[in-house]
Amino acid sequence: MLGNRDYYTRERILVCVSPAPTNPRIVRAAARMAKAFRSELVALFVESPHTQAMSDNERTKLAANIALAEQLGAHMETVYGDDIAFQISEFARLSGISKIVMGRTGERSSVRQALFGRKSLVEQLITFAPNLDIYIIPDQSTPPSRPKGRRRALALQPPSSRNVLRTLALSLVATAIGTAFRHLGFADSSIISLYILTALLTAVTTTGRICTIVSSVLSVVLYNFCFVTPLFSLASYDRSYLVTFGIMFATAMVAGELTARIADNARTSAENAFKTRVLLETNQLLQQAHSAEECARVAMNQLIKLLKLDVVFYTAEHGTLGKALYESAGTENRSASLLTDYERAVATWTYTNNKRAGASTRTLPETRCLYLAVRTGDKVFGVIGIALEGREIEAFEHSIVLSIVGECALALESDRAAQEREEAAVLAKNEQLRANLLRSIGHDLRTPLTAISGSAAILRKSDEKLSLEQRCDLADAIYDDSLWLIDTVENLLAITRVEDGTIRLNFTSELIDEVIEAALSHVAQASHGHTVTIEHTDDILLVRIDVHLIMQVLTNLIMNAFKYTPEDSTVTISARREGAFVVVDVADDGPGVADCDKPHIFERFFTSSNTQPVDSRRSIGLGLSLCRSIVEAHGGVIEVRDNHPHGAVFRFTLPAEEIEIHE
Amino acid sequence: MNNAAKSRILLVEDDLTVQNLVSTALDLHGYVVSKVCNGQAAIMDAVSHGPSLIMLDLGLPDIDGIEVITKIRSWSAVPIIVISARTEDSDKIAALDAGADDYLTKPFSVDELLARVRANLRRSSMTSSESTEASTFDNGPLHIDYAAGYATKDGSELSLTPTEYKLLVLLAKNVDKVLTHTFITREIWGTSWDSDLASLRVFMRTLRKKIEADPSHPKMIQTHMGVGYRMQRL
Numbered sequence: 051m052l053g054n055r056d057y058y059t060r061e062r063i064l065v066c067v068s069p070a071p072t073n074p075r076i077v078r079a080a081a082r083m084a085k086a087f088r089s090e091l092v093a094l095f096v097e098s099p100h101t102q103a104m105s106d107n108e109r110t111k112l113a114a115n116i117a118l119a120e121q122l123g124a125h126m127e128t129v130y131g132d133d134i135a136f137q138i139s140e141f142a143r144l145s146g147i148s149k150i151v152m153g154r155t156g157e158r159s160s161v162r163q164a165l166f167g168r169k170s171l172v173e174q175l176i177t178f179a180p181n182l183d184i185y186i187i188p189d190q191s192t193p194p195s196r197p198k199g200r201r202r203a204l205a206l207q208p209p210s211s212r213n214v215l216r217t218l219a220l221s222l223v224a225t226a227i228g229t230a231f232r233h234l235g236f237a238d239s240s241i242i243s244l245y246i247l248t249a250l251l252t253a254v255t256t257t258g259r260i261c262t263i264v265s266s267v268l269s270v271v272l273y274n275f276c277f278v279t280p281l282f283s284l285a286s287y288d289r290s291y292l293v294t295f296g297i298m299f300a301t302a303m304v305a306g307e308l309t310a311r312i313a314d315n316a317r318t319s320a321e322n323a324f325k326t327r328v329l330l331e332t333n334q335l336l337q338q339a340h341s342a343e344e345c346a347r348v349a350m351n352q353l354i355k356l357l358k359l360d361v362v363f364y365t366a367e368h369g370t371l372g373k374a375l376y377e378s379a380g381t382e383n384r385s386a387s388l389l390t391d392y393e394r395a396v397a398t399w400t401y402t403n404n405k406r407a408g409a410s411t412r413t414l415p416e417t418r419c420l421y422l423a424v425r426t427g428d429k430v431f432g433v434i435g436i437a438l439e440g441r442e443i444e445a446f447e448h449s450i451v452l453s454i455v456g457e458c459a460l461a462l463e464s465d466r467a468a469q470e471r472e473e474a475a476v477l478a479k480n481e482q483l484r485a486n487l488l489r490s491i492g493h494d495l496r497t498p499l500t501a502i503s504g505s506a507a508i509l510r511k512s513d514e515k516l517s518l519e520q521r522c523d524l525a526d527a528i529y530d531d532s533l534w535l536i537d538t539v540e541n542l543l544a545i546t547r548v549e550d551g552t553i554r555l556n557f558t559s560e561l562i563d564e565v566i567e568a569a570l571s572h573v574a575q576a577s578h579g580h581t582v583t584i585e586h587t588d589d590i591l592l593v594r595i596d597v598h599l600i601m602q603v604l605t606n607l608i609m610n611a612f613k614y615t616p617e618d619s620t621v622t623i624s625a626r627r628e629g630a631f632v633v634v635d636v637a638d639d640g641p642g643v644a645d646c647d648k649p650h651i652f653e654r655f656f657t658s659s660n661t662q663p664v665d666s667r668r669s670i671g672l673g674l675s676l677c678r679s680i681v682e683a684h685g686g687v688i689e690v691r692d693n694h695p696h697g698a699v700f701r702f703t704l705p706a707e708e709i710e711i712h713e
Numbered sequence: 714m715n716n717a718a719k720s721r722i723l724l725v726e727d728d729l730t731v732q733n734l735v736s737t738a739l740d741l742h743g744y745v746v747s748k749v750c751n752g753q754a755a756i757m758d759a760v761s762h763g764p765s766l767i768m769l770d771l772g773l774p775d776i777d778g779i780e781v782i783t784k785i786r787s788w789s790a791v792p793i794i795v796i797s798a799r800t801e802d803s804d805k806i807a808a809l810d811a812g813a814d815d816y817l818t819k820p821f822s823v824d825e826l827l828a829r830v831r832a833n834l835r836r837s838s839m840t841s842s843e844s845t846e847a848s849t850f851d852n853g854p855l856h857i858d859y860a861a862g863y864a865t866k867d868g869s870e871l872s873l874t875p876t877e878y879k880l881l882v883l884l885a886k887n888v889d890k891v892l893t894h895t896f897i898t899r900e901i902w903g904t905s906w907d908s909d910l911a912s913l914r915v916f917m918r919t920l921r922k923k924i925e926a927d928p929s930h931p932k933m934i935q936t937h938m939g940v941g942y943r944m945q946r947l
Contacts, residue, residue: 536820556802558939559911561918567931568938586929590915597939598802709915 061089064147065119066096066138067126069108072153073115076187080151081122083185092147093119096137097130097446098318113442117412128449130322132315135174142179149183150175213256214264220255221268224248225276232277241277242298245269249302253309262306269302270295325450328356332454336461343375345465346432349424349458350377353436356450360437362388362419364397366430371398388418388437397421397433404430409438422451424459431462486655491542491672498531533576537609541672544602548679555596555683559707562591562625562632569604570623576609579617585624591632592707599680600704603688606673607636607700615640615697631686631703639697643690651690652678677702720834721745723764725755725781726796727774731819735768738823739830752776759785766834769813770796771804779811786812792833796821802939809893809940816891816940835946836889850885853933853947855924857885866924876901877920880913884934884944893941917942 065080067073077093084091095116104112120126127145131137142150152172175184209217228241252265271284274295278286286292335348342365350361358379364371371394376385396414400407400421407413408421419435420443434455436443443451505524508516516524547555566584574582593600604623611621615638622637643651647658654675681688681702688702722739726732727750736746747762749755752773759767767785771778782793795808795816805816814836815829850857857864864871864881873881883900884892898909917936922928935943 532820556939559907559914561914563918563929564914564936565938567929568936584929590918592911592914601938707911709911 061087061149062092062145062147063087063089063149063151064092064094064138064142065124065151067093067112067115067119068095069104069112069115070153071111073111074118076151076153077115077119077122077124079185079187081119081124083149083151084123087149089148091119091122091124092145093124093126094138094141095126095128096134097128098132098134101446109442109444113410121412128446130318130446132318135171136178139175139178139182142182147182149185151185151187153187209256209260209264213261216256217252217261217265217268220248220252221265221272224269225272228273228277238277241273242294245273245298246301246305250305250309253306254313257313259307259310262310263303266299266302266306270299273298321446325356325446328352329450329453329457332457336457339461339465342431342462342465345458345461346375347377348461349434349454350375352454353434353451354379356447356454357436357443359439359441360384360388362393362397362435362437363424364394364401364433364435366401366432371401371433384437388435393417393419393435397435400433401430404428408435410442422455424455424462426456426459426463429459429463431459431466434458491538495535495538498534501531502528502535537605538672540602541606541676544599544680545672545676548599548676548683555599557594557596559592559594560597560600562593562634562704565593565595565597565600566604566623566625566634569601569608572601572605573608573612577612577621580612580615581618581620582608583620583622585622587624587626589627590709591625591627592709593632593704594707595684595704596680600684603677603680603702604634604636606677610673610700611636611638611640611698614638619697627706628703630706632706633701633703635699635701637693637697637699639693642692642696643698648690652688720765721747721762722830723755723758723762723767724748725750725752725768725773726770727751727772728770731770731796734823735826738826742827744830750774752778752781755781756784759789759791763789764791765837766830767791767793768796768830769793770798771808772798779807782808782811782813790837792837794829794833805940806893806895809891810895814890815943832889832946850888852885852888852944854926855885855933857882864924871923873920873923874916876916877923880916880920881924884942888944888946891937891941891943897941 061084063080063084065077067077080093081091093116095112116126127141129137129141138150141147172184172186175182224244224247228244231240231244246269249262249265249269253262256262274284274286274291275282278288278291280287332348332352335352336345339345339348346363346365350363353359353361354377360379361377362385363375363377365373365375367373374389374394376383376389378384393408396408396417396419399414400423404423404425405413406420406422408417408419409415410420418439419437421433421435423430424432424434436451505527509521509524563584563586570582570584608621608623611619615621619638619640623635624637625632625634627633644658647656650656651658652674653671655671656675657671677700678688681704685705686703688700691699691701693699722744724732724735724739724746726735726748732748732750736748739746747758747764749758752775755767755769755773758764769778769781773781778795782795785791785793792815793813795805795813796819797804797808797816798819805818808816814833817826817829848858848860850859854867855864856866856868859882862878864873864878879901880897883897894910894913895905898905898913901913902909917934921931921934925931925933933944933947935945937943
């Protein structure tokens with residue numbers, strides 16, 4: 051690895067993949083060379099309009115050769131273009147290729163190349179990229195000229211009956227118009243032009259070259275038959291007509307050929323435009339997706355649009371594959387056969403090894419789906435399965451598929467990053483709250499602790515000097531402050547239980563009367579001359595609650611009533627059923643809550659500046675915020691209202707439980 | 714206090730401050746207190762001295778408090794009061810189900826502590842002096858005739874449903890002892906599901922209405938939130 055830094059570029063060897071039967075030899079030779087040079091191997095397939103006309107046999111061979119290249123460690127790439135040499139050289143230039151390995155396939159000069167002055171692929175490559183080292187692997191058994199062979203294959207495809215009819219119709223129309231021209235006394239050259247136009251139109255409107263050739267021949271024959279003396283025979287008196295026929299045929303052929311090529315290019319570019327559109331659309335849709343699942347769905351739908359095949363998606367969760375999503379290409383739902391345990395196992399293999407597997411690959415190929423890892427670098431975000439149904443993914447589709455999968459991986463990565471940021475923000479906020487809480491409490495605990503330790507110290511050291519009354523006062527101070535500490539600690543414990551979120555509330559069925567009773571017995575000793583009354587109903591009010599937390603709510607509300615109302619005030623606690631809820635009121639007839647405090651009274655650390663507690667005991671603004679947290683955790687609401695004629699009513703609701711009595 | 718003077722209480726508590734507080738309080742009220750700091754010593758002391766009552770902190774340094782209860786229960790019916798610092802009910806319920814008679818949650822008041830000690834000592838002296846198969850039961854205005862199968866309040870017969878009567882008998886036979894919800898529902902219905910707990914709440918309410926002098930301030934049957942019920946001797 052150290053050595054690599056000494057070189058400006060690394061060796062990269064390019065090998066061209068084709069369906070030719072000798073291609074494996076060339077690929078292997080390139081792989082050996084790459085090993086010898088310790089360089090990276092890149093396998094390239096140039097997709098041109100002609101590749102679409104490949105036979106099934108050729109397709110299978112191509113797929114096998116691509117698989118071989120990948121197996122030998124090559125990085126597979128596909129480019130598009132009519133001009134193969136130019137595409138190879140451009141690719142080589144852009145991706146820093148240093149050496150190209152190719153077979154002699156198609157390099158023998160043909161008559162046509164000689165005629166039209168066309169250079170061989172190697173010669174063209176040398177012209178386009180003079181800096182490349184080109185290695186030729188000699189090969190005798192190769193059938194002649196690949197592009198030419200393919201073109202012939204295309205040309206030899208039998209034309210459809212529709213195309214044949216069209217060709218014949220055009221020729222007949224031309225003949226009819228020619229007859230009209232003859233009657234109108236137009237020159238023969240007009241009629242010849244008419245036939246050339248016919249050949250041209252045939253080339254444009256039909257596919258395959260046979261129709262063009264037929265049209266050219268028909269033009270010559272019909273012209274000879276209908277317009278050259280002797281009429282209605284293929285003989286001709288004037289020898290010069292032979293030349294006319296020849297030129298006419300050649301012109302029709304060349305025009306037809308050129309037109310056909312334009313049509314081919316148009317088709318290819320339309321296809322490319324479709325692919326580009328699918329990719330672009332994928333990109334846009336992924337940007338709009340807000341969740342990992344939406345991203346997965348977008349990728350799946352785009353793949354279906356491209357391939358018309360069923361797609362499954364396994365999301366990755368905590369180091370294993372999570373739930374499987376399924377999208378059908380048609381209306382039929384095949385999820386049952388595609389989401390089997392075996393298919394999942396292969397998908398898991400893909401996930402853990404970060405390599406493709408399943409149908410059409412060499413790893414576990416007996417599955418229904420081809421599995422691709424959705425990844426960015428080493429991070430795998432999921433596995434996409436494409437139900438091939440025995441079909442091969444063509445090279446041009448393949449690269450689009452990889453692009454879509456790649457886009458999806460990027461979207462998932464950014465989604466995950468956003469999620470992590472959000473979690474970090476929540477964590478930071480919680481930390482902030484916790485810090486505030488600790489600061490506030492630490493501060494508020496000092497005072498009672500000072501009172502307790504100070505009083506105790508005095509009692510211990512100067513027992514004899516103190517009067518009985520003084521000693522009682524000190525003991526009372528210790529007692530009161532420790533009670534306050536106990537309440538505060540209870541609240542803190544309750545807060546950690548409710549707001550931690552990790553501890554589940556312990557719900558049991560309770561009678562609200564019993565809970566009120568128990569809460570009241572807790573606080574009874576703190577009532578400084580207050581009267582507490584409970585208004586009972588005859589209804590049996592059963593609620594499903596965490597009884598300690600609800601007791602804490604009641605305790606806090608009753609203690610607040612004691613604290614903020616003068617002695618001899620009355621605190622009334624009542625409970626009743628209202629619809630699906632049990633409503634509990636803790637009402638007092640004290641001064642009430644100021645309107646400006648009402649919106650904030652349940653906020654944490656809120657302490658009113660308007661109201662001072664009667665016993666001048668400090669408040670740290672935890673009690674009511676805790677009440678709200680607890681009540682909301684139970685699915686109820688808490689609010690403060692005015693009592694009539696004066697005072698405050700704290701009202702909270704709890705979902706009522708229906709009663710089912712077992713005798 | 715003559716009776717209490719003879720009572721020997723074993724205090725198992727590893728926190729010295731609390732140990733000191735409890736032993737001082739008990740000492741002041743005439744009980745003899747022996748103090749130990751761990752479970753092994755507690756078992757040894759229970760074997761060798763045969764205390765009248767054990768106060769046991771659940772959080773011991775050597776062995777689990779529940780284990781101590783189980784070991785002692787294997788040979789002795791001595792009242793055990795558990796002291797727990799945790800607010801979680803599960804600890805108390807586990808201790809009660811293992812054979813403890815009562816519990817105290819820290820922080821507790823000295824009055825509460827003394828009341829529990831008195832109640833448990835009384836209960837154990839009653840069960841040992843009177844036959845557990847006594848044919849009648851009296852508590853304040855309440856009178857139960859087990860043999861005849863009826864209960865009266867201030868001399869007038871109570872009309873109780875069969876379930877209410879079963880519940881009342883169960884509480885009366887375990888007077889002064891905290892019975893957990895699970896224990897009660899198992900005894901009454903044979904199961905202990907959530908729906909049984911709801912039923913128990915309802916029956917307890919109707920029973921209280923019939924036997925308590927003021928049902929809104931129940932004295933005879935105490936509610937131990939999240940744990941269970943106890944019939945208190947009036």
